[in-house]
Amino acid sequence: MTAQRLAMAERRRNPLTNEWVVITAHRQRRTYRPPTAQCPLCPTSANSEGFTEVPFETYEVAVFENRFPALSPVGTIEPPSTAGLYHSDPAYGHCEVIVYSDKHEQTFSDLSPERIRLVIDVWIDRCMTLGSDPGVNYVMPFENKGELVGATLGHPHGQIYAFPDIPPRPRQQLSTAQQYFSSTRRCVQCDVCACEMESPVRVVIDTNSWLAYVPFAPQFPFEIHVVPKAHSPSLLELSGEDKRELTDVLSRVAKCYDRLWNFSLPYVMTIHQRPANDECEWDRFCHVRIEFKPIHREATKLKYLAGAELAAGAFIVDVLPEDAAAQLKRALP
Numbered sequence: 001m002t003a004q005r006l007a008m009a010e011r012r013r014n015p016l017t018n019e020w021v022v023i024t025a026h027r028q029r030r031t032y033r034p035p036t037a038q039c040p041l042c043p044t045s046a047n048s049e050g051f052t053e054v055p056f057e058t059y060e061v062a063v064f065e066n067r068f069p070a071l072s073p074v075g076t077i078e079p080p081s082t083a084g085l086y087h088s089d090p091a092y093g094h095c096e097v098i099v100y101s102d103k104h105e106q107t108f109s110d111l112s113p114e115r116i117r118l119v120i121d122v123w124i125d126r127c128m129t130l131g132s133d134p135g136v137n138y139v140m141p142f143e144n145k146g147e148l149v150g151a152t153l154g155h156p157h158g159q160i161y162a163f164p165d166i167p168p169r170p171r172q173q174l175s176t177a178q179q180y181f182s183s184t185r186r187c188v189q190c191d192v193c194a195c196e197m198e199s200p201v202r203v204v205i206d207t208n209s210w211l212a213y214v215p216f217a218p219q220f221p222f223e224i225h226v227v228p229k230a231h232s233p234s235l236l237e238l239s240g241e242d243k244r245e246l247t248d249v250l251s252r253v254a255k256c257y258d259r260l261w262n263f264s265l266p267y268v269m270t271i272h273q274r275p276a277n278d279e280c281e282w283d284r285f286c287h288v289r290i291e292f293k294p295i296h297r298e299a300t301k302l303k304y305l306a307g308a309e310l311a312a313g314a315f316i317v318d319v320l321p322e323d324a325a326a327q328l329k330r331a332l333p
Helices: 025-029 113-131 168-184 188-198 240-260 307-312 321-330
Strands: 010-013 020-023 062-065 088-090 094-099 138-145 157-163 203-206 210-213 224-228 267-272 289-294 296-298
Touching (some): 094 113, 113 138, 113 157, 113 240, 168 188, 188 203, 188 210, 188 224, 203 240, 203 321, 210 240, 224 240, 240 289
Antiparallel strands (some): 010 020, 010 088, 062 094, 094 157, 138 157, 138 267, 203 210, 267 289
């Protein structure tokens, strides 16, 4: 295989599962945990080595294309070849970095309400812009917080991926929601919110517009879902008051995690919402949800994904969700 081919992002379909896998050999060279003086996300005033991606003396929130993208708008978006058993095509899409602050040592929980609101507005703006690309079918903002969950840079930041199709996990969730709607004419997430509010033993935060709760059947012990109480397919439909309350809820969730065991808790945060395409009437049954998945099960113990989870997709959780919710509520600021 030539060096030029290795430098390209490529999607390959697994014929056993019909799932697409992105092959990105060039990402092996991406920057990994550099010293602070060489952090590419620091402003020029703080980066003494000249490696910055943000050529400003100071900034609030910065957005730019990932230098080592898993998906790229460069190339064709034609359908993959169907000749033979193995199918592949260029990994079309977009990968952007969203830097939350010019302060290297901050985390999301350190951000002011004004800064968190600005991040929410950036999510909405980028989802709208990237979702308008006809080659994009799903836009997902996310954050990997901490080296233990794979963050290669210590500076506070998240990312946003615009996929050419709906990835497997969101597709499964959407299919389940569609089936539920077909049989009940109701949104399953709306009904879940109603159940959690009726018996709030797993509820961590309850405001006028938002609910933050530990799921009845989580994948990780201290997982939290943040959802609007009113049916809303995506971030784009949120009102000004919705966004104001979401700012407070996200701040409290992030601070709650850090207070749980008195250290900055690593997690993966993802936003699941309506797909970008219009092949289905998504708005009827798609309900935006922000998921936080910390990987600790105790202060000194991690929840590793082992045989049952990785091989079978059968998650085994070591903490009662009701007990986890009680611990999280005690840690609320």
